[in-house]
Amino acid sequence: MxxxxxxxxxxxxxxxxxxxxxxxxxxxxxxxxxxxxxxxxxxxxxxxxxxxxxxxxxxxxxxxxxxxxxxxxxxxxxxxxxxxxxxxxxxxxxPIVRKAQKTARELVEADFDVLIFGEAEHSEVRGLLGYAAGRGVAALDTGQVEDWTASSSRLGVISQTTQTQSAFAGFAGRLVTKVGHRVKEIRIVNTLCQVTRRQQEAAVRLARRSELMLVIGGSSSANARHLVEICAPLVETHLVETVEDVDTSWFPGKQNVGVTAGASTPDEAVEALIARLMSL
Ligand code: SF4
Missing domain, CATH: 3.40.50.11270 (Rossmann fold)
Incomplete structure (x- = not known):
């Protein structure tokens, strides 16, 4: 292997x-x-x-x-x-989250309503909504905000930092198609974390040449879940929180196994996973 x-x-x-x-x-x-x-x-x-x-x-x-x-x-x-x-x-x-907060504030100061592409209950998004000072809303689907956008004449769109680039681009594209004809101005600002983006791109490259992908990270970690979401359509992918979650039934017939890790996964957890895989 x-x-x-x-x-x-x-x-x-x-x-x-x-x-x-x-x-x-x-x-x-x-x-x-x-x-x-x-x-x-x-x-x-x-x-x-x-x-x-x-x-x-x-x-x-x-x-x-x-x-x-x-x-x-x-x-x-x-x-x-x-x-x-x-x-x-x-x-x-x-600092990258701080930049997104500053963007939300600047949009409001420039008289934009702020639409945040992200999970409304995530602590980062709750903070961003605070910087939008009552003029913000968070959603992952344009259908959720159709009524809200109806009253906006200037719409700023930003993203939770750890969303994927393709998902944000898809959301922004659908939004422009749906509401572009009635909103005076739509300003889309890329607030995605480039560290996360580079990790996601590296995970996709590896998934393409692997027969099995393992993502090590917390089950409540947004970026670990996104790594699973982008690898899963390419190859069998599992999220593991610790080496104890590794299931030996995943491996028969698999020669190339790829490993990636969420942005909050400590180095020791990655090394422990590699050691466990070597022992197999
Ligand atoms: S993934 Fe890391 S670098 Fe990127 S925004 Fe979150 S904490 Fe910052």
Whole structure:
């Protein structure tokens, strides 16, 4: 069996930067709480918990004196609520997410309504909606926003950073076809994360020459799920959270096995998967 890793995979610079910031800060402050898990990966979160970095679900659960905002960012209203608690804040918002937040704000300032292509319940998207200051809506399907777009004369369209390029392009194209005749101006801004895009492209190249693809990442990680979505039409693909999820029945008759990993998957998890596959 040949095992090949995608040319680009795993922990992105945004999550690495956040982990480093938290490691430095926990040495200085002792315990730190994060508003939600730092990233959607259990192994990463458990590793940080051992150092004293503990996630809380919401502000009502905060007990400590230092709170970290995660890579997904937070709305301006959320930041104000934290400020009112009179505790220290460590902001690990990824610079790429910050750029998307700035774009949402600038669109509103230029008198656009803001349509966000993304999962409405995802923490990054909730933050982006906050920057759209009451003039935003999130959707994955143009059908969901037909009524909403009917009252817009200027429409700005951005994306959750980890969506795929082809899905965003398809969404924007359908939107222009459906509402272009009645909206005065549509401004589409590419807020996709290019790190994620490069990982997705590398995964597709590898899937094309593999007989089986394994994606290692959290089941609640948006970008790990997108890697599965883009590889699955090309070849049999499975998402595994840890090596324990590997099922030996997948391998008979498979010679070329490709491996890729979500942007919040720690290097140790990738290496553990490779070691497990080698042992087969
Ligand atoms: S996937 Fe991209 S946007 Fe998300 S944290 Fe990593 S670098 Fe930032």
């Amino acid at each position: 040949n095992i090949e890793k995608a040319e680009q995979l795993g922990l992105c610079f945004g999550v690495r930067r956040a982990v480093e910031l938290l490691k430095e800060s926990v040495t200085r402050y002792g315990e730190i709480e994060t508003l939600g898990p730092l990233a959607h990966n259990r192994m990463l979160v458990e590793g940080l918990a051992e150092l004293g970095v503990r996630p809380v679900h919401d502000l009502s659960e905060v007990r400590g004196r230092v709170l970290a905002v995660t890579t997904h960012g937070i709305s301006p209203a959320g930041l104000s609520e934290i400020a009112a608690l009179d505790i220290a804040v460590i902001d690990t918002t990824c």
